[in-house]
Amino acid sequence: MTVDTLETPVTQALVWNQVRRRAWLTVVVPLAIFTYLVYTWFAFGVPELLSRAQPERAVILATDSVAYKVHVTKSFRDNEFEVAIEGERTATYDNAKVPDWVQLSGENGVVDLGDGYRVEIDGRTALFTIPGYGVVEGTATADGVETVLPAGPAPDWIKIDPRKLDVRPTLDRRLQVTKTKIEVHNYFGGWENFWFPFRSPLYGMSFSQLYALALSSDRMDPETSNIWFIVNEFLENPDWQHGKVLTALFETIMMAVLGTLTAAFFGLPLAFLAARNFTPSKLLRFGTRRLFDFLRGIDMLIWSLIFIRAFGLGPLTGALAIAFTDTGSLGKLFSEALENIDNKQVEGVRATGANQIQRYRYGVIPQILPVFVSQVLYYLESNTRSATVIGALGAGGIGLLLVETMKTSRDWENTSYIIILTIIVVILMDQTSGWLRRKLIEGK
Missing domain, CATH: 1.20.5 (Single alpha-helices involved in coiled-coils or other helix-helix interfaces)
Incomplete structure (x- = not known):
């Protein structure tokens, strides 16, 4: 075998x-x-x-973020109509200049919502004509609302309550009747009043008209030039608050930049104390490394809450929170990079008679510079997003404005505006950091 x-x-x-x-x-x-x-x-x-989820409300909020609505309201307190954009008092049409799809006559009115949808208001009664279904009638009384529907079961988009009638056959058309008012909503795509306020003399002007006005010698305001008048009307828009938003965005960027640069400034020298090949003292190395663990072990949001308690609200608290957390993270990364350098290059510099500072300058820094620049720029990108979250806690900046717009259901278009600006800033920071990396590391 x-x-x-x-x-x-x-x-x-x-x-x-x-x-x-x-x-x-x-x-x-x-x-x-x-x-x-x-x-x-x-x-x-x-x-x-999932049982508590309200997908229809999510759809409504998504619609509100990309569209605006015009309210046609009849109040029974004074029996008068009001036609306003987004229900804002500052964006109310004069009764003699209402949109062409609204017809008013004393206490009565007709609102044409398009595609056969039509609301007739007769005194305290609203008749909503809905193609393919019929006419929904709601009458406001002293005790509530009386509702009359076509024969058959009521569809899901009709909400009947003794105190309120809510009819929304499509996302862009809605009727609400209560004992105090009748309100019709008509949605339109876009962000109304984005460039200039409703009452501004520039409202509704095209770009070519604004360009001609900017070059015109006939001033809109005798105290300022037309160019500055246009800029000021844009920045002081009370509905969109462009000036306030841009200032808050600048604060957020400065918060991220100051926090990241502070962390890099303190993290690099501390990294030498934590590196085995630069600090022979085990006790000093141990203490520095535990300091890094302590700083990065506490989340940035917790640091922000601590500094808000200590120093109050403001961008400085956000910058300190970023600096404390990133000092621990960058210090650890830098110390690991220092421990992996090539000692032959350091010995070569020493052989020329260089002192210790010169050995660090010409033998060590060039080796860790790619890691240093890459990590600092990456953290700068990340901190731009983090500064937004920290600002929402009270540190200021764009995050605080974002939370303020989300407190009500009317300002979701402003929320979308701020989110889009934040994304644009993050993209620009990413492109800028990539360009800096190529310039500083690759020499291109």
């Missing part, structure tokens, strides 16, 4: 055991993952969360 013959059964057994082990892992690992997902599904209360 040969050696190969003796080894064949053993080899086959080993191969069979490996096959069975792999098959066992193939079954157990997916089963374990599935069990974990099932556990988290119930432990995190996902069924209850």
